[in-house]
Amino acid sequence: MSEQPAVSDQPAVPARPAVAEQELPGELAEAAEAFDRHLRSELGLSPRSVRAYRTDIAGLLEHVSRRGRTSVGQLDLADLRSWLALQQTTGRARSTIARKASAARTFTRWVERSGRGDRDAGARLARPKALQTLPQVLGASQVIDLLDSAAERAAEGQDPVGPRDVAILELLYATGVRVSELCGLDIDDIDDGRRTVRVFGKGAKERTVPYGAPAQKAIDWWLSGPRSALARPGSGPALFLGRRGLRIDQRAVRTLVHEHLASVEDAPDLGPHGLRHTAATHLLEGGADLRSVQELLGHATLATTQIYTHVSVDRLKRAYDQAHPRA
Secondary structure, three states, X not given: XXXXXXXXXXXXXXXXXXXXXXXXXXXXXXXXXXXXHHHHHHOOOOHHHHHHHHHHHHHHHHHHHHOOOOOHHHOOHHXXXXXXXXXXXXXXXXXXXXXHHHHHHHHHHHHXXXXXXXXXXXXOOOOOOOOOOOOOOOOHHHHHHHHHHHHHHHHHOOOOHHXXXXXXXXXXXXXXXXXXXXXXXXXXXXXXXXXXXXXXXXXXXXXXXXXXXXXXXXXXXXXXXXXXXXXXXXXXXXXXXXXXXXEOOHHHHHHHHHHXXXXXXXXXXXXXXXXXXXXHHHHHHOOOOHHHHHHHHOOOOHHHHOHHHHHHHHHHHHHHHHHOOOO
């Protein structure tokens, strides 16, 4: 891969959010800064993830400061429960409270390991269970309609964006990659001989994901000329380019997915993540084992992947209810 990354159409996300740490006692503010460095340097989290952690932990530290705490070593379970209870009384969603509880446990575990406290105050903190809703997915025939329609439109026009859209849609469905992962792909991340793509996921973790012949055909079409028509001196090695010739951004990918799905009859209005859900569901329905799907999607835990088994069972029950005489 090139050492010079392509310039992106997407605005940079600041690594450090604006947090009113001047209101915190010195030791709390210092701990917040050190935790920020830990997230970025040691855990290698993305700027957006770091920003989410920092926002949550800043709120926690402001809360415990009002409770008279002046250092993170003084944190205890009552402090954490009090903070989460406040979130509930102010109407925060259950999923938001669950995320904040997870951030708090990560922080208190770091407090102990970094020697800033003699115990992990969040070790016994229960995580509120977020209400899980089954993700919407496309049927197999709807996916075919989506991809065929995009290919037909691209073949009829002269716009280089058409073949690009086909390649993006094919690759999203073939691999189930996240939209951020797709936007970060470089040309040499594609191994057309083995039909695999090298993906850098959350926490800068690398994985190799296979894809099929239709996706390879679409990528070859895009690279055979249309990409060159959009390329500019600042394009660099980016696989997919926006109209300005720079690396395509996530917003543009979301927009094109919505636009193409609008032409598919009775299809739900999904974005790129909906194609990721669809790919995972179709893999499991086709007989893939759960751990293989976990590896393909880049999930840290099997529990995250298991939601797709619920999707498959739910669809099976609906089919049973509709078709079985004694359902």
